[in-house]
Amino acid sequence: MPERSCSANLAGRFAREIELTQPQPKRASLFVTCIIDQLYPEVGVSVVRTLRRCGVEVDFPASQSCCGQPLYNSGFTQEAKRLAMRTLDVFEDADYVVVPSGSCGAMLRVFYLDLFADNPDMLPKAESLSGRVYEFTEFLAEVVGVEEAGGEESGPAQTVAYHPSCHLLREMEVRDAPLRLLESAPRVELADLPDAEQCCGFGGTFAVKYPHISEEMLADKIESILASGADTVTACDMGCLMHIRGAVSRRNLPVAVKHVAQVLDGARDGESG
Amino acid sequence: MAEVATREFVPASQAAVQDTQLRQALRRAGSGFDGTRREAIAEVTPEVWEGWREQARRIKEHTIAHLDYYLAMLEKNVTAAGGRVHFAADAQQANAIVSEIARNAGVRTVTKSKSMVSEELGLNHVLEALGIDVFETDLGEYIIQLAEETPSHLVAPALHKTRGQVAQLFAEKLGVPYSDDIEEMARVARIVLRQKFLDADMGVSGANFLVAETGSLVIITNEGNGRLCTSAPRIHVGLAGMEKVIPSLQDLAVFLRLLPRSATGQRITSYMSMVTGPRRPGDEDGPEEFHLVIVDNGRSRLLQDPALRESLYCIRCGACLNVCPVYQRIGGHAYGWVYPGPIGSIVTPGLVGVAQAKDLPNASTLCGACRDACPVQINIPRMLLHLRHQQAESSDYNQRTASDTDALLARGFASVMSSPWLLKLGRAASRAMAGPLAKDGKIGQSRLPLLSRWTRARDLPIPPARTFRDVWRDELSRGRG
Missing domain, CATH: 3.40.50 (Rossmann fold)
Structure with a gap:
């Protein structure tokens, strides 16, 4: 298992220190995943609303597409790479890439490193992305430091x-x-x-x-x-x-x-x- | 070599999920083994456990990387202790070696302690064809030998059988009154087998470990049958895959902590036997001849492939089987060869050929429970992915078993997902097609070829009018939510 690169942890720690002196909202680039985009847009809406309620600035790069996981899991790495390279480009400058999915998140954080292990041009990009990828709840709890996510006070339990x-x-x-x-x-x-x-x-x-x-x-x-x-x-x-x-x-x-x-x-x- | 039925995976697993007795047996055994394993880890604390796993991993990495060196050291030390080492390139050669040892010594009766390599070789049938009586003495192995079946689990070979089925088998084959009392069944087996131990002129055992520095074969059992097989007959033949060697007794100590806990949740095994050469002058017992047959049978192919090499670190504890949601539903026989479950899905294609066993690497959700349970941290999901990759894209046509349709679908999917236009078109098409199929806002059971495989038991949503990116563009991008 590749460990999460320490740059991400350092970035997180520095970010927290900066916050002490001058609170700045975190900026999250949403990688919404195809299944939410195509079948469950309402989930994406809840993701955005929750992030914003917790003080996160949300951005949605519209040129994003599939991360390539279905192809990678079926062994078609060449085709998976096409989509992976696109994803690496789209999120090259993002502070944090927030993914409301553990499996697409794992593709970005863990499997891109395997996919590009033999490619010295792409590997640094994959490593950089890997350190910036967070699953949605992980981002809220570990990066933003949210302890109570709030939500509707009324309504049935x-x-x-x-x-x-x-x-x-x-x-x-x-x-x-x-x-x-x-x-x-x-x-x-x-x-x-x-x-x-x-x-x-x-x-x-x-x-x-x-x-x-x-x-x-x-x-x-x-x-x-x-x-x-x-x-x-x-x-x-x-x-x-x-x-x-x-x-x-x-x-x-x-x-x-x-x-x-x-x-x-x-x-x-x-x-x- | 044992018969290979890996091509029958789909029908065999379809039959297996319908088998309620099998399911009952699997549930009891799987949760039992895994529960005690977890308790054993909790007892030593997860931190200590992780430390042991890492130690074991390092030992295996080192040994497999220098396998030639340690095998040579082992051979030297077995020979120095008065034993003989034979190297067998494949199953046929291994069977020939054992047959010749038996023939030269006029062997008529063989007792065996549990050995997966022997199952792999199909040794029993070869010896029986020579007119030799062969008796399995591990209770589970004895049961499946009576039933003329193969093991369905690495540690518990008769795991697929319920208590009632075993009682029935004993009544039929041994002519004893039907009893499903476990004590009584064990007593019957003990009476039958005791005589075989006394009659045998040759004992065949497997090996859990081979210690290079002392030239010792180590076996771990819970029944004491291994000790009888290796000490009572005048000849002892040990069978081992070439990956079983470890450098030293100090290394053995690490594995003696890991193996029983991972296999059955025991802190320590009931019997641990170390065999170093045959009987020496002055010894009261022990065999006159000791042979060690070290088997390759495809293992060097795994060794040569850096992506699959770590499958040789396996110590056959069976923990990955006990946590595998697929194994737990279909049992061991559906996998079609000797080694079932997650590790079998790597080892089997490696040993019998990728093209023969193309379902095995695919029949997994890649959930990763096996990797977490493995005492030597073998990354099974990553190797499954590697095998899928070979099936899809290998330059070796024999290994590239993925269908042209799959390849076309993959290329099509990548193209659609790379092009906003094609994606929009595809979406419009799927919405148009979903219309006639949908009822109450969802797609129920359908007869369409691919769709039916999803909708047999699950409804499917219809793509809504707007995608998330539409909603973002129209509403979310402007506001703060």
């Missing part, structure tokens, strides 16, 4: 089960940030999700290449969600949540499926706030 998605947990190594933010949110009660760290069975193309295995994993995840007694299931990845929502919807289960940003933003299920 929710019991929320948090599913830690695999790449967020094991590639980006983000474990506590989403839980801390969710715990601090008003009218949110965290439920205990059994076998929380078990994969939901999405795995990108895995879900359609081996549906018989994927469906078994999904069925167990749904069973855990129901056992948790939660009325809402949340995660930091819309890929996993699309998968989970697919089964919730098919089986007409009384469970809302929301990205963490939507929970923090106080959005109702499937609403763009």
Whole structure:
């Protein structure tokens, strides 16, 4: 595992010191991910609203596209590189690149380093980006230093089960940030999700290449969600949540499926706030 | 070599997920092993555990990088202790070596302690064809030998069988009254096997470790059968993959902490046997001959490939199987060869050929649980990605097994995603196609070829009228939210 380059940590520390003398808003460039752009724009809206509410200046470079992860995971590294180079260019000057996804975030932070390991021209760019990439909740908790994400004070209370998605947990190594933010949110009660760290069975193309295995994993995840007694299931990845929502919807289960940003933003299920 | 059925992965795994008895057996064993493993780590503290893992990793990195040196040292020291070392390039050669040892000594009965390499070689059938009686003495191996099956787990070969199935098997094959009492079944096996230990003229064992500096073969068991196999018969043949060598006894100490805890959650194993050469003058027991057969059988291919080399660090603890969400749903047999689960999905293509086993590297969500559980920090997901990369883009046509359709789709996807125009066009097309398929704002079960693979069990959203970038341009870019 390549460690996160220390430049990012130093940048963070310096930024914090500067803040003591003259508070300056953090500037985040949003890498929104294709799945949110194309299928769940309301999640992107909640991400932007939450970041802004926490005092972050948000910018959305419109020339961004896919990070290349689906191609990389299928072994097509040449095609993945085309998209990766584009992403490196788009975010070359960004202070922080904020990604509302553990798996796309891992692509930018971890797998670009592997993708360009043999390319001395691109590797420094990949390393630079790697140090500036943060998953959305990680950015709020670790960089901005948010302890309470706020959110709507009114509205019904929710019991929320948090599913830690695999790449967020094991590639980006983000474990506590989403839980801390969710715990601090008003009218949110965290439920205990059994076998929380078990994969939901999405795995990108895995879900359609081996549906018989994927469906078994999904069925167990749904069973855990129901056992948790939660009325809402949340995660930091819309890929996993699309998968989970697919089964919730098919089986007409009384469970809302929301990205963490939507929970923090106080959005109702499937609403763009 | 053992039969290779890796091409049957899809039908075999489809059958496996339907098998409720298998699922029951897997659930019990998987959560049991993994639970005790976690407890064992918690007991020593995760910090100490990480330190051990790093030590083990460094030892393996060093040894595999200097494998020729340590194998030569091992050979010298085994020979000095009175043993004989044989190097086998492939399964056929290894089987021939063991057959010749048996033939020369007029062997009629062989007892075996658990050895995955022996499974890999298909040794039992070769010996049986020579008219030799072969008895597995590890209880799990004995069960699957009776059932004429292959192991489904690295540590617990009969894990796929429920207690009732074993009771039934014993009643049928051994002619004992049906009893599913575990004590009683173990008692029956003990009575049968005790006589075999006394009858055997040759014992065959695997090796958990080979210690180069002393020329010792180390085996770890919980049943004591390994000790009987290696000391009672007049000949002992040890089988080991060439990656099993470690430099010193000091290194062994590190692995003796890691292996039992990772495999079964035990702090220490019940039996640890070190065999250094045959019986010496004045010894009360021990074999007259000691042979060590070191097997390559494709391992040097893994060694030569820097991206797959670390698969040779594996100590066969099975922890990656116990945490793997895929293995836990389909069991070991579906993988189609001797080594199942995450590590098997690397080792099997390496040993039997990438083209033969093209499903194995793909049948994973890359969730990474295996890497976290591995006591030697083997980065299994990264190697799965490497194998997928070979399938998609290798310059060796034999390894490039991805279909032309997949390659075309990949190129198409990259082109669409690189061009705002094509993306808009693609989106308009998918919205137009989604229209007739949609009901209540979503796409339900569909019969269309690719789509049906998603919608069998899950609904699919329809792309909304506006993308996020539309919303950003129209509303968000101006305001502060």
